[in-house]
Structures are given as structure tokens and as C-alpha cells.
Amino acid sequence: MLSSFQGKLIRNEQNKKVICVEGNIASGKTTCLEYFRKTSNIEVLTEPVSKWQNVRGHNPLALMYQNPTRWGITLQTYIQLTMLDRHLSAISTPVRMMERSIFSAKYIFVENLFRSGKMPEVDYAVLSEWFDWITTNISIPVDLIVYLQTSPRICHERLNRRCREEEKIIPLEYLESIHQLYEDWLIKCTSFPIPAPVLVGDHPHLSMSLNTSRLGQKHI
Numbered sequence: 001m002l003s004s005f006q007g008k009l010i011r012n013e014q015n016k017k018v019i020c021v022e023g024n025i026a027s028g029k030t031t032c033l034e035y036f037r038k039t040s041n042i043e044v045l046t047e048p049v050s051k052w053q054n055v056r057g058h059n060p061l062a063l064m065y066q067n068p069t070r071w072g073i074t075l076q077t078y079i080q081l082t083m084l085d086r087h088l089s090a091i092s093t094p095v096r097m098m099e100r101s102i103f104s105a106k107y108i109f110v111e112n113l114f115r116s117g118k119m120p121e122v123d124y125a126v127l128s129e130w131f132d133w134i135t136t137n138i139s140i141p142v143d144l145i146v147y148l149q150t151s152p153r154i155c156h157e158r159l160n161r162r163c164r165e166e167e168k169i170i171p172l173e174y175l176e177s178i179h180q181l182y183e184d185w186l187i188k189c190t191s192f193p194i195p196a197p198v199l200v201g202d203h204p205h206l207s208m209s210l211n212t213s214r215l216g217q218k219h220i
């Protein structure tokens with residue numbers, strides 16, 4: 001249920017914790033989340049990729065990969081809406097784990113399209129206005145970010161193995177750009193605000209360290 005506090009819309013779920021699992025395409029987020037799906041007291045929300053592949057009979061995900069300059073804003077506007085819907089849905093258990101967030105949609109994917117010259121400046125400006133309005137007027141609580149830090153080369157191998165139709169044309173360089181943006185955001189803390197402490201899963205060594213935003217990293 002939504003209510004208002006000092007003009008900002010908030011969800012009344014104070015005692016519930018939200019964990020966002022972040023990482024490159026094919027970094028293993030779904031596998032990680034599926035592990036927790038069997039655990040009671042944890043609700044798991046994977047990304048609504050099937051919606052991005054079929055909105056009223058259209059496939060904006062495929063269109064974006066075919067022509068990012070034309071369809072990037074179409075896909076990212078819809079992703080922003082579906083992620084907001086996920087963030088605001090009622091939480092049924094003490095802990096919610098969700099795949100990615102409205103923050104990485106903007107700070108990683110929209111940013112990548114714009115910086116690589118594939119998104120016109122006006123599209124970037126409109127998406128940024130939407131994002132700023134949402135995050136100014138609606139409270140989107142995140143308690144922890146789990147970052148699956150995986151080498152782009154490993155992601156590329158997995159991508160080729162799983163053969164999702166829309167993703168067949170993704171080159172290694174695309175995954176390297178996404179990786180760099182994630183590193184700048186969650187490890188170097190040099191690009192955008194980080195909404196919660198970051199737990200880093202350092203693949204393939206599987207060691208974990210806690211990055212308390214700009215306070216430095218603490219090993220646990």
C-alpha cells in the first residue's frame with residue numbers, strides 16, 4: 001500500500017528487506033536467485049524479460065538489438081516501467097530478492113546506449129527526466145546490492161551457449177562496456193549514487209567483500 005510522507009510516495013513495508021542482485025548479462029543472476037527461490041521467508045523476483053519480448057505482440061528487446069538508435073528508448077522506457085512496478089509491488093515475505101533494479105537500468109544500460117553514441121541526446125534527456133521524477137517523488141528502498149562480478153569473456157561464453165534468440169548478435173565489446181559501467185558504479189564509486197551497501201561476489205574465486213558505498217570495502 002502506498003502512502004505519502006513529505007510529498008514522497010512510500011511503500012509501508014518498514015520491516016522488510018530488499019536485496020537487488022546485479023551483474024552483467026549472463027553473469028549468473030538467475031541461477032543465484034533460483035537457489036533462494038526454495039528458501040521460505042524469501043521472495044524472489046526475476047527480471048520480467050518475457051514482458052520485454054512481448055508487449056501487446058511486439059518485441060522491443062529484439063528491436064533494440066537490431067537498431068539501438070531507433071528502439072533503445074522504446075525498450076528502456078518499458079524496462080523502467082516494469083522495474084518500477086516490481087519495486088512497488090507488495091512484499092509477501094520478510095526478505096525480497098530481485099534481479100537488477102531501476103537504478104542499474106538507468107545507470108548501466110541507458111548510460112551505455114548514450115555513451116556509445118547509439119542513443120540520441122534527446123532520448124537520453126527524456127529518459128533522465130522520467131528517472132529523476134520517479135526517484136525524487138517515489139521512495140524505492142534497497143537494503144543491499146549483491147554484485148556478481150564476472151569477467152565479460154565468461155559472460156560471452158555463457159551467452160553463446162544459452163542462445164537466447166535476441167542476444168545472438170551481442171559482441172564481447174558490448175559486455176566489456178557494461179562491465180566497465182558496473183565497476184565504475186559499484187566498485188570504484190565514481191559514477192552514480194549507490195542506493196545501498198554492496199556485497200561483491202568475486203567470480204571465479206567466489207570470495208565475498210562488502211563495499212559500504214564510499215566508505216571503502218570490508219571483507220567478511
Ligand code: DCP
Nearest residue numbers: 024025026027028029030031049079105109167
Ligand atoms: N537488458 C537491457 N536493458 C536493461 C536490462 C536488460 O537491454 N535495462 C537486456 C540485456 C539482456 C536481457 O535484457 O539481453 C536480459 O537481461 P539480463 O542480463 O538481466 O538477464 P540474464 O538472463 O542474461 O541474466 P543472468 O544470465 O545473469 O541470469
